[in-house]
Amino acid sequence: MNVDQIIIIGAGPAGLMAAQQLALKGFEVHVYEQNKAAARKFLVAGNGGFNLTHSEELESFVQKYEAEEIQDIVRSFDNKKVIQWLEDLGITTYVGSSGKIFPTKNFKPIQVLKAWLDRLEQLGVTIHYDHTFLNFDDSAVYLKNNDEDISVKYSKLILAMGGGSWRKTGSDAKWVETFNNKNIEITPLQAANSGYNTEVKFHQLQGQYLKNIKVSFQENHKIGEIVFTKYGIEGSPIYYMNRFTRKHNFPVIINIDLKPNVTESEILAELKGSDKISPVLKRNLKLSTAAINLLKTLDKESYLNIENLAKTIKKFPIEVLSFRPIDEVISTAGGVAFSELNSNLELKKFPNVYCAGEMIDWEAPTGGYLLQACFSTGFWVGNSISKS
Numbered sequence: 001m002n003v004d005q006i007i008i009i010g011a012g013p014a015g016l017m018a019a020q021q022l023a024l025k026g027f028e029v030h031v032y033e034q035n036k037a038a039a040r041k042f043l044v045a046g047n048g049g050f051n052l053t054h055s056e057e058l059e060s061f062v063q064k065y066e067a068e069e070i071q072d073i074v075r076s077f078d079n080k081k082v083i084q085w086l087e088d089l090g091i092t093t094y095v096g097s098s099g100k101i102f103p104t105k106n107f108k109p110i111q112v113l114k115a116w117l118d119r120l121e122q123l124g125v126t127i128h129y130d131h132t133f134l135n136f137d138d139s140a141v142y143l144k145n146n147d148e149d150i151s152v153k154y155s156k157l158i159l160a161m162g163g164g165s166w167r168k169t170g171s172d173a174k175w176v177e178t179f180n181n182k183n184i185e186i187t188p189l190q191a192a193n194s195g196y197n198t199e200v201k202f203h204q205l206q207g208q209y210l211k212n213i214k215v216s217f218q219e220n221h222k223i224g225e226i227v228f229t230k231y232g233i234e235g236s237p238i239y240y241m242n243r244f245t246r247k248h249n250f251p252v253i254i255n256i257d258l259k260p261n262v263t264e265s266e267i268l269a270e271l272k273g274s275d276k277i278s279p280v281l282k283r284n285l286k287l288s289t290a291a292i293n294l295l296k297t298l299d300k301e302s303y304l305n306i307e308n309l310a311k312t313i314k315k316f317p318i319e320v321l322s323f324r325p326i327d328e329v330i331s332t333a334g335g336v337a338f339s340e341l342n343s344n345l346e347l348k349k350f351p352n353v354y355c356a357g358e359m360i361d362w363e364a365p366t367g368g369y370l371l372q373a374c375f376s377t378g379f380w381v382g383n384s385i386s387k388s
């Protein structure tokens with residue numbers, strides 16, 4: 001193999017986007033992937049509604065990323081460019097619920113991936129499956145292929161091995177140990193876009209949904225839908241709160257406003273107008289059965305005190321005990337610290353070695369923001385290399 005070739009480890013969205021960008025600029029690109037197929041997590045993301053980016057206006061879009069470095073990178077290859085890129089692959093999109101961007105219904109996730117892989121093949125990108133990254137040094141990357149250890153020389157090496165959730169998709173985060181051994185700082189991987197384990201008293205509500213409610217934690221608020229589970233709560237407003245609650249020691253209290261469009265005094269006025277509480281909750285305030293069941297987890301005295309009840313409808317406290325186990329959550333926060341990377345996402349300790357995608361220390365809520373940052377960082381690295 002020629003030493004001038006670009007080597008990419010990981011055939012996920014970030015690695016494949018870097019491959020495409022470099023192949024378009026005429027580079028010879030080889031991608032090494034430990035699975036027998038590409039982008040398994042990308043396909044898993046497709047199972048629950050394949051939202052590839054979000055239609056939000058760019059300046060509020062980038063606020064979804066706390067890491068400023070990612071904000072600039074997303075600006076450079078933004079949601080409009082993702083839609084354009086998909087169109088170039090022949091994949092049409094539409095804006096779905098809450099502004100999320102999906103492929104039109106005639107495209108299954110596997111078809112989106114196939115269109116992308118076909119394009120990469122046309123551009124001359126080679127993907128070597130069944131190759132597991134083990135290590136790298138200044139000039140070569142070390143891999144295992146069918147029990148055989150091999151080394152491959154690189155001119156530029158891009159590491160795009162993903163975060164640490166859903167290990168069965170291939171993102172097993174074993175690279176963390178390799179990086180630790182090289183004294184490259186890694187912010188510990190933590191559950192992100194995770195449900196919460198809550199106090200046991202809420203477990204009886206398993207399977208019940210609260211719709212159009214507002215979840216709050218300190219000054220952060222998010223309207224949406226949540227579901228009670230056998231261990232606690234899940235849902236996009238919950239995932240949104242992850243990054244804020246992570247900064248505190250558990251347990252923490254999050255609050256739920258069951259009637260975001262009605263004031264506490266309006267609720268109280270309705271409750272004062274009747275001797276019986278339940279009919280008012282149901283008929284006058286139009287609370288759902290799930291919301292009423294939640295209120296019934298209060299002790300009797302608190303439930304029957306209408307001043308207290310009105311307050312609690314606006315601010316129902318839920319004690320959160322912990323995140324869910326890392327392997328079952330949608331993504332991980334943490335990863336390669338930005339202090340280890342220059343503005344090209346190149347490792348300062350290893351010039352010519354770049355990182356892209358979820359393995360870098362940023363996080364974002366679901367809604368297309370995760371894939372967007374993976375596409376954008378892949379593009380950014382590819383572009384940086386092609387200009388160097």
Ligand SMILES: Cc1cc2nc3c(=O)[nH]c(=O)nc-3n(C[C@H](O)[C@H](O)[C@H](O)COP(=O)(O)OP(=O)(O)OC[C@H]3O[C@@H](n4cnc5c(N)ncnc54)[C@H](O)[C@@H]3O)c2cc1C
Nearest residue numbers: 010012013014034045132133162170171357358368370371
């Ligand atoms: C259930 C679920 C639903 C999701 N839904 C959405 C959504 O709707 N919208 C959204 O934006 N995001 C969603 N995501 C998140 C999104 O899929 C990920 O953020 C994204 O796939 C990360 O891309 P990546 O390229 O950084 O890493 P990955 O997609 O994880 O790809 C990394 C690749 O590297 C390979 N690899 C790892 N280690 C090695 C090694 N040692 N040697 C060789 N190869 C290796 C892996 O096998 C894998 O193929 C979802 C994720 C999950 C799990």
